[in-house]
Amino acid sequence: MNSLITRTPFQPLTPFLCWIGSHTFLLRSLDPSSDLDLVHSWACMPHAREFWGMSLHPKAFQAWYNMVLRGPGAHAYLGLLEGRPVCQLEVYDPRGLEIGMKYPVMAGDLGIHLLMGPDRRILPGLSGKVLRSVLEFLFSFPGVRRIIAEPDSRNRAAHLVARQAGFRYWDTVSLKDKEARLYGCSRTEFFPNSTPEGN
DSSP, rough: OOOOOOOOOOTSSSHHHHEETTEEEEEOOOHHHHHHHHHHHHHTSSSHHHHHHOOOOOOHHHHHHHHHSSSSSSSEEEEETTEEEEEEEEOOOOOOOOGGSSSSSOEEEEEEEEEEEEETTTTHHHHHHHHHHHHHHHTTTOOOOOOOOOOBTOHHHHHHHHHHTTTTTEEEETTTTTEEEEEEEEOOOOHHBBBBBBB
């Protein structure tokens, strides 16, 4: 996956564009005023509701989402494949959150939540390819050293996709709303042939 936009400073509002095979994949900041209805419809689908617990009324969902985005280092993105929305990404700083008390947090750690849309038949293996692109995007920020994910322990599909994308299983942890498997991926694991200074 070759980046079409070179990124050096931490600029979370700057769009990220790369290739997934012969398709363009764009991550841009989520616009709550125009994107939340779509994300809410995804979150209420059976495959998401079982593990995310998001069956809220749209207004309640918007209030919850705004609260999430006020969290430490939080930002949300919409992912588009050839201009078609396919995923939603939340990024957060684990320090000061419950997950940050479940493992030894290090400087440069960043957490993610990835919600895929319903139609993944557009491209075989889309979830894994999107997650690889997300890692490429986040590691384009020099300050990001490790990325963590904590899917529900029952979500076998998420575990498989995480491992395929380059995450390693670290631990099983109990959170207030779920039992989760904690995964991590470091910059050096994602770019094994890079120099210590970066990629």
